[in-house]
Amino acid sequence: MQEFWYQLRKNKTALISLLYILLLLCFSGLSSLLSGTDPFAMNPEAILSPPSLEHIMGTDQFGRDQFVRITYGALISFKVGFISVGIALLAGTIMGVISGFLGGWVDLLMSKIMEVLFSFPDIFMALVVMSILGASITNLMIAIGIVYTPIFGRIARGAALEIKSAQFIEAARSIGVRQSVIMLRHIIPNILAPIIVQATLSLAFAILSEAGLSFLGLGVEPDTPSWGILLSEGKDWMEAAWWLAVFPGIAITASVLSFNLLGDGLRDALDPKMRNMTD
Amino acid sequence: MVKYAIKRLLWAVPILFGISVISFFVIRLVPGDTVTAILGAHYNEEQAVFLRTKMGLDRSIVYQYLIWIKGVIQGDFGFSAFTHKPVLDSILERLPITLELAFISLVTAVLIGIPMGALAAVRRNSLIDNFASIWGMLGVSIPNFWLATLLILVVSLNLGLLPSGNFIPLGESLEGNIRHMILPGLALGGAVSAVVMRMTRSAMIEVLDQNYIEMARARGIRKNQILFRHALKNALIPIFTVLGIQAGYLLGGSVIIEQVFSLPGIGRLSLQAITNRDYVLLQGTILFVAGGFVMINLLVDILYAFIDPRIKL
Numbered sequence: 108m109q110e111f112w113y114q115l116r117k118n119k120t121a122l123i124s125l126l127y128i129l130l131l132l133c134f135s136g137l138s139s140l141l142s143g144t145d146p147f148a149m150n151p152e153a154i155l156s157p158p159s160l161e162h163i164m165g166t167d168q169f170g171r172d173q174f175v176r177i178t179y180g181a182l183i184s185f186k187v188g189f190i191s192v193g194i195a196l197l198a199g200t201i202m203g204v205i206s207g208f209l210g211g212w213v214d215l216l217m218s219k220i221m222e223v224l225f226s227f228p229d230i231f232m233a234l235v236v237m238s239i240l241g242a243s244i245t246n247l248m249i250a251i252g253i254v255y256t257p258i259f260g261r262i263a264r265g266a267a268l269e270i271k272s273a274q275f276i277e278a279a280r281s282i283g284v285r286q287s288v289i290m291l292r293h294i295i296p297n298i299l300a301p302i303i304v305q306a307t308l309s310l311a312f313a314i315l316s317e318a319g320l321s322f323l324g325l326g327v328e329p330d331t332p333s334w335g336i337l338l339s340e341g342k343d344w345m346e347a348a349w350w351l352a353v354f355p356g357i358a359i360t361a362s363v364l365s366f367n368l369l370g371d372g373l374r375d376a377l378d379p380k381m382r383n384m385t386d
Numbered sequence: 387m388v389k390y391a392i393k394r395l396l397w398a399v400p401i402l403f404g405i406s407v408i409s410f411f412v413i414r415l416v417p418g419d420t421v422t423a424i425l426g427a428h429y430n431e432e433q434a435v436f437l438r439t440k441m442g443l444d445r446s447i448v449y450q451y452l453i454w455i456k457g458v459i460q461g462d463f464g465f466s467a468f469t470h471k472p473v474l475d476s477i478l479e480r481l482p483i484t485l486e487l488a489f490i491s492l493v494t495a496v497l498i499g500i501p502m503g504a505l506a507a508v509r510r511n512s513l514i515d516n517f518a519s520i521w522g523m524l525g526v527s528i529p530n531f532w533l534a535t536l537l538i539l540v541v542s543l544n545l546g547l548l549p550s551g552n553f554i555p556l557g558e559s560l561e562g563n564i565r566h567m568i569l570p571g572l573a574l575g576g577a578v579s580a581v582v583m584r585m586t587r588s589a590m591i592e593v594l595d596q597n598y599i600e601m602a603r604a605r606g607i608r609k610n611q612i613l614f615r616h617a618l619k620n621a622l623i624p625i626f627t628v629l630g631i632q633a634g635y636l637l638g639g640s641v642i643i644e645q646v647f648s649l650p651g652i653g654r655l656s657l658q659a660i661t662n663r664d665y666v667l668l669q670g671t672i673l674f675v676a677g678g679f680v681m682i683n684l685l686v687d688i689l690y691a692f693i694d695p696r697i698k699l
Contacts, residue, residue, distance in 0.1 A: 223404030226680045227672070228638030231656070235672060238660040239415045315529055319642055322531050323657065342535050342646075346543055353539075356532035364527035 114376035121372020124365035131362070135181040146171065146179040146332045155348045165350035167340065173351065176332040177358050183333040184362065187248055188313040194252030196306050199259025204290050204298070206260070207267030218264070221257040229254045233316055237325040244327045251316050255309050262305050266298035300377040307373055311366035318359050334359045391688045398684050402677055406458065409673040410451050413665050454669075463670035468662045473670035476655060483553060484651035487574060487643065488636045490567050492629060494575030495582050500625065502579075503586025504618060507594060518583055525580020530639050534573035534646045541569060551648040570647045574639050578632045585628045589621035623693055630686030634679050 115121060150170035158165045164173040206217035224232070233250045240246035270276060271294075279289050314334075320326035321335025329336065334355050341351030421437045422429060438444050442453060457464060463473035506518035542550035548569055554562035593599065594617055602612045641653035648654075652671060659668035 219400055219404065222401055223408060226401055226405055226683075227408075227676045228634040228679055230638035230641055231672070231675055234641065234656070234660065235412060235668070238668070239412065311527065318529055319531060322529075323642060323645060325660070338529075338532060338535065342538075345535065345539050349539060352535050356529065356535065359532065360524070360528050363529070364523060367523060367527055 111376050115372060118372040118375060120368045121376075124368040124372070127361065127365045128369065131178075131181050132185060135178045135185075138175070138178050139182065146176045148172070148175075155344070157348070158350055164354045165348065167348070167351055168344055173337075173354055176337060177334070177354060180332050180334045180337055180355070181358065181362070183244070183327065183331060184314050184317055184359075187244065187251065187317040187327075187333075188310045191248040191251035191313050191317075192255065192306055192309045194248065195255035195309065196259050196302065198252070199256040199261075200263040200295065200302060202256070203260040203263025203265075204267045204294055207264035208271055208286070208290055208294060214264075217260070221260045221264075224253075224257040225261075229312075230316065230319060233320055234323075234325060237320060242325055242328060244331065247317060247320060247326050250320070251313050254316065255312065258309065259302065259305060262301050263298060266301055267294050270294060270297055304370055304374040304377060307366055307370035311363045311370065314359065314363050314366070387692065390691050394684055394687055398680055401680055405676045405680065406455055406673060407451070409669050409676065410454060411447070413669045413672075414447065458673065463673070464666040466659075466664055466667040466670075468659075468664045469667065473667050476667065477652065477670060477674050480650060480652050480655045482556075483649055484637075484640050484644070484653060486556075486563075486567060487570055487640055487649060487651060488633075490571030491575035491578060491636055491639075492632075494571050495578035495632070496629070498575075498579035499582025500586050500618075503583040504590050504613070504621075506583070506587045507590030508613065510591070515587075518587060522580050522584045522587075525583075526577050528576065530573050530577060531642045531646055533576050534570070534643055537569045537573055538646075551646075553649045566647075566649075570643050570649060573646070574636060574643045577639075578629075578635065581628060581632060582625060585625050586621060589624045590617055593617045593620045623690070627686060627690055630682060630689075633682040633686075637675055637679060 148171060150166065150172075153162065153166045153170040155168055156162060156166045156170075162172050162174065164177060166172055167176070202217055202221070206214045227235075232254045236250035236253055237246060240249065267290075276289060276293055279293055317326055317333065318335035318338065321331075321333050322339040324339070326335055327333045337355035338352065338359070341348075341353075341355055345352035421434050421441070421443065425433060425437070442450055445453075454464065461474060463477070465472050466476065469476050502514075502518050502521070506512075506515040509515055538550045541547050549566050550569070552566060554566050556563045599612060599616060602616055607616075637653075640651055641657060643649070644651045644653040645657060652675065656668060656671040656675075658664075659671060
């Protein structure tokens, strides 16, 4: 653990990214509690006003303050990101560990299912799931969760296969520890490193997917100020108000970039073997 | 070699079967059925029952699947009641547009990614290398639909250099077609260029450290010749593999980019199918896209084994 912190501290970009994510979360969380920060408050006197001291990111076609809406949107994007990645992580890890540990026909069947799921381009898969479930924030989290499940499955399976024949697992087996207990107590805690790294990188993808699907009108409900919705509304007004099309995009890019950089940093710190794998 | 290709092909069969099962059954979970959607305001029970019987919707779902898959194997993807056309016709009509978009995106990615990556590898830790590593990270973090929006805002609206959307068929005007495809290609190819750049850089660095490059240097071969004939040529294998892997991204990304630039390709077709609740069409497009994706990966794998005979399962 100490070694981990030492490694992570050495990586300045990863540290700055982590700081940015934490600050953005705290700031958005706190500002939603303050008065005068209602993302839905309209102001007919300040319609489409450009960035100024009063509205640092300008206002939209209803005079709503864009800075407030973007910070509110951060909460939505992060919520979708964390819960959907949580779903994918749980489902994928459980499936992967069972598949890798038990082997045999269970492994064959599960691997084939994963491979079939993998063969759908990810946005496409999410689109189909969303069209079945209908546009809402809960459905969006389920859809993105399903899309990223196979990635965790593949990683967990590989990691489980690798430590399955380790001596401490053999030892547990030989004294008659139940298989479910071995998986839960001994295998999962020992394969967490690659899973945590993947979770961080998946958060970046999840935020992108949320924004993309909402941008197409197949994500969160249309009146929710998520980043994708802000951008898709902003695009319609960009001829008159460039700031509506620019700032939501910066917000998305900055967060996605932060999760990507943090994921890279965590990979270097947690698992030196994986360092050059995705380069 | 041939044995490997056959083995890989056989391996794809259960995957394609799985894809067909998912495409068929998942779509059946959509709320509201096609018949209600087709009849719309003219809905009456008698007609609905008639249509359901005619479309085979009153039979068991396994039976419906078997009928459907039999048709698919024979090239019949069904008939869409919305477009009044066989599904395969709609797909084939839209396919060239998506393929052109994908092709231009790949060309963009290669033109930006390979030179940038090669330069960064040769001049390690220089300004160019730093710029490249920033692009390598930023490129995959910028949402393609935002990049598209920015390109429209700056290049079309402010500078008035290129059109902001719509499609002109190749047959009508070559220049018009290309002018309309540049921005979509840039928007979709941007992220791929970052990936290609990273791959080129790391592959080149690896190759440049090899003994035979040292040897070539020692023999006094000119720097450019070493770079192009010896280093880049050998770095190309992993670069092309990465391009194959990006096919899925391009297919998925085309859904959004085609929507932003109003290009009538496969992506837009599937969005249209979703809005119309056109099961038959959606099913067909999903099967086609996922099937195509599997085939591309298969092809890349086989080509890879062909180029580099060490790769065998």
